[in-house]
Amino acid sequence: MIEIGGLTFSSFADVRKHVHNLLNNSPMDEPLSGTDGEIIQELFLHHPDAEEKIGDNEIQFFKVGQHKEAKARAFCIVRSDDTEDTFSIKKCVSAWTRTQTEKASAKPDASMTPKRQQVVNTLSADQVPDAEGLAGLVIRFQRVVDLHVQLGKEIEQIQNILADESNK
DSSP states (O other): OEETTTEEESSSSHHHHHHHHHHHHHHHBBBBHHHHHHHHHHHHHHHHTHHHHHHHEEEEEEEEEOOTOOSSEEEEEEEETTTTEEEEHHHHHHHHHHHHHHHHHSSGGGGGSOOOOOOOOOOGGGGGGOOOOHHHHHHHHHHHHHHHHHHHHHHHHHHHHHHHHHHH
């Protein structure tokens, strides 16, 4: 079993299939939220140029946009200064898969793990297209649900650490 972004997959092929479906079926230029955003973030952080693509900013969110040269759908990072850049999800998945395979076959080396960065959730309802009325409420509600899920994961991690410490 493989876990990424809070979802469990039975194989690397299933992860690739899920990401392919996200790329081809997500609405264009809308932020990926919840587990979709978490999966893409985790994969993106394995991109060979991730730190360069983030630059001196923070990650605001990820979305599906259009690659400028190829004119094809591509994942985009949107930075805290509202600039954006596309990236190769194939490079991300390949590097992530390599890392997962190495972790499974040996103890993880701290230098193999890329720098993790929390997504800054600064997107307000008025920054999202059609975010007025009911649509705006739905977006805000989804953000609350995402935060609830994230908080639950944090609480579980703390409980596990406390349990480990009490067993020592």
